Amino acid sequence: MHQYRRKLLQALGSAVPLAIAAGAGLLRAGNALAAAWNKTGFEAKVAADALKSLGVTGAQPSKEIILAAPDIAENGAQVPVTITSKIPNTQSISIIVDKNPFPLNSIYEFTNGADSYVSIKLKMGQTSNVIAVVNADGRFFAASKEVKVTIGGCGG
Amino acid sequence: MADPMKIRARMEGDAADVKVLMSHPMETGQRKNEKGELVPVHFIQSVIATHNGKTVLDVQWSQAVARNPFLGFRVKGAKAGDKVTVSWTDTKGDKGSIDTTVAAA
Numbered sequence: 001m002h003q004y005r006r007k008l009l010q011a012l013g014s015a016v017p018l019a020i021a022a023g024a025g026l027l028r029a030g031n032a033l034a035a036a037w038n039k040t041g042f043e044a045k046v047a048a049d050a051l052k053s054l055g056v057t058g059a060q061p062s063k064e065i066i067l068a069a070p071d072i073a074e075n076g077a078q079v080p081v082t083i084t085s086k087i088p089n090t091q092s093i094s095i096i097v098d099k100n101p102f103p104l105n106s107i108y109e110f111t112n113g114a115d116s117y118v119s120i121k122l123k124m125g126q127t128s129n130v131i132a133v134v135n136a137d138g139r140f141f142a143a144s145k146e147v148k149v150t151i152g153g154c155g156g
Numbered sequence: 157m158a159d160p161m162k163i164r165a166r167m168e169g170d171a172a173d174v175k176v177l178m179s180h181p182m183e184t185g186q187r188k189n190e191k192g193e194l195v196p197v198h199f200i201q202s203v204i205a206t207h208n209g210k211t212v213l214d215v216q217w218s219q220a221v222a223r224n225p226f227l228g229f230r231v232k233g234a235k236a237g238d239k240v241t242v243s244w245t246d247t248k249g250d251k252g253s254i255d256t257t258v259a260a261a
Contacts, residue, residue: 107216114212119228
């Protein structure tokens with residue numbers, strides 16, 4: 001069981017250096033409107049560093065962030081997460097999975113009438129907290145939910 | 157080869173609810189193929205959604221987003237007939253794009 005889990009955790013553990021650099025460069029060249037890919041954040045190995053890369057010094061827990069995720073993920077490779085922020089002037093929602101090898105999962109920035117809402121499916125290597133971090137007018141808020149994972153999803 | 161991108165946009169209340177499904181392996185770089193070789197990292201890093209030509213959603217993804225990724229978002233103040241596009245770029249510089257018209261509720 002432990003051997004299996006170790007392999008799954010390793011599966012998430014790629015450092016992805018060159019591909020990321022190339023991807024980020026091409027990204028900027030190919031789509032000037034897109035936000036620059038947060039390399040530092042996505043390569044951070046602990047949630048605290050990921051938060052730092054997002055500019056978060058302290059995030060206030062908020063009940064105005066509705067984080068829907070299963071209590072137990074049937075399949076760690078496809079964990080459905082839906083986040084709604086009712087906080088006014090929400091500019092972005094970032095998702096952190098604190099026990100993943102690279103905790104920063106994804107970042108969503110809203111403009112021109114987009115609702116502060118996102119629904120996606122994540123990979124989780126093991127039971128973890130899924131944390132939604134909201135940036136509203138430069139202030140940070142967060143909500144968290146523990147999702148139990150029986151079969152880790154990073155081995156592909 | 158996987159299916160092409162799929163999108164559906166429909167009015168729900170005063171917002172267009174959009175659901176997109178992208179075909180992409182979203183490889184973490186640590187999975188082994190049937191020959192035991194490591195499959196290199198390869199994933200969608202950026203997704204942009206526009207509504208009537210204006211960017212509404214700017215997304216950065218990591219390799220820990222699920223394979224064949226699903227994305228749901230909503231655009232307030234949209235109307236039936238409005239145009240929505242979703243485009244992605246991956247770590248190899250490959251791109252995908254799809255557009256649709258918002259359907260009535």
